[in-house]
Amino acid sequence: MLDIAGELTRWAEEGRDFAVATVVAVDGSAPRGPGAALAVDSEGTVIGSVSGGCVEASVYDLCVQALQDGETVRERFGYSDEDAFAVGLTCGGVIDILITPVDARSPARRVIRSALSAAVRNEPTALARVVRGPAELLGRALLVHADGSYEGSYGSGPGPDRTGLDRTAAAEARAMLDAGRTGTLDLAEDGSRCPGGLTLLVESSVPPPRMIVFGAIDFAAALVRAGKFLGYHVTVCDARPVFATRARFPEADDLVVDWPHRYLRHTATDARTVLCVLTHDARFDVPLLTEALRMPVAFVGAMGSRRTHADRERRLREVGLGEDELARLRSPIGLDLGARTPEETALSIAAEIVAARRGGTGAPLTGSATPIHRDTGQRNVPARAAQAA
Known part of the structure; x- marks a missing residue:
């Protein structure tokens, strides 16, 4: 919702x-x-x-x-x-x-309206609604905030005291919110973990994930548009002020003029963050990727030819990166679509990001027996995208 x-x-x-x-x-x-x-x-x-x-x-x-x-x-x-x-x-x-x-008759009306307002303001919240259980509880809701506080109750009005259920549901929903996950939760009416009692649908609303594009080149402008289409909050970073301009990147959420590795070291990232390195210049790439490949982000990709990639890997080993860290690097970035133009290249990069995020293979569905819709265990679509996923 x-x-x-x-x-x-x-x-x-x-x-x-x-x-x-x-x-x-x-x-x-x-x-x-x-x-x-x-x-x-x-x-x-x-x-x-x-x-x-x-x-x-x-x-x-x-x-x-x-x-x-x-x-x-x-x-x-x-x-x-x-x-x-x-x-x-x-x-x-x-x-x-x-x-x-x-409507005015709905016991969850106030909580649902609060949840909608919080989602519009990009406030991290989780809405936990009863989706299976006694008829009198169906649709009842809690709105859980990032600090663990909550609005609403499953037992408001006449009837049994369900304080324990409220507290347990709030704690479980907060854990799902911390992971940015939407899914179901089974609880008994007394709040204990018990399949066969109640089922809650927990919808997490979190700020859009970040895509940080390093290198203010023409390919970056196309990738910014693709990132926005996928629901990311897109930042472009380049050390050269003449290139990192609003005129060149009107659709970027943020423009940063700084050395890429220095900016990455001090900006906020999380497990949903996507890093796209388009500079293909060792002066920028090596210190930047040294930082990036040691961070718990979702995706690290770098542009360049296969020769550039081999030289980049050699330099990264020389500065101390191990094989496990290098294995996280997606380079050359993008799926093999035969892309030529900036827009086609941006599409190939976006496709690889989606495949990595959803567990896809990148292979054609025609003639394939792989599932079309995968259950990755979380709805990692940017809220309201995407939105996501």
Whole structure:
């Protein structure tokens, strides 16, 4: 749901009631993963997607019904052997969808609106909703902040005290938030870890991951556009002020004039950060890659010919990098697409980043038996991209 937070926040500010359909479980091949959402407002306007088109019409009808009766429901959609164009997933998978009305009757309305606002502000938060369990708990939510504090309760109002459930869910959701992960969590109603009790969908909303492009060349300008398209916060860094200009890189989020290794040493990175070294000059590359290959980032790639790569590896060994560190370097950067132009090269680099992130092979799907949709254990799509993944 947080992937469409911007539009939903606008609806909430305008006082519109709406219903949200969220993918909460996937079995087999399916176009969208847990957290993907479609929403319908009281005027019939629809945004988002839960299946890439396979079941959208039926989900739309369920959202309209939820707005009428105020009930949260969970529905399953799967492949139809009798008629591939009937309600079902023609890709052969099964998805479970939670349909939640967000109106004055909804017990989770305040928490959901807070979650949407936090997502729009790029604040790290996790929304933990009950997606399987007793009817009275279905759709109830906690909003967990990065410091561990939380809003909402699964036991507010009359009924049993579920303080233990709130605390355990908040702690588990915070751990998932720290990892930037969206997924499900099984808990008992007393808060103990117990399969078969309740299932929570935890949607993590984190600031977009960073892509740092070193080397303000024409290929970098195309890669900036590709990085923005994939949902990254893109920084261009170059030691030469005449090249690192806003006129050359209008779409970059940040422009930095500094020696690349010095900037990397002092800027914030994390396990989602992508580093693309396009300088192919040993004066810049060697000190920069010495820093980069010792950092716990997601991807380190460097441009250059195979001869440049061999010379670069030799120099990196001379300054003390080991084989395990050198094995992390993707060089020459990009997949073999036969790219020539800056735009084609940017596409090949972006494709390798996605393949590394999702566990893809880069091989053609035609004639291949590999899965089209992989479960990598986390939804590492930039929030609201991507968004992601």
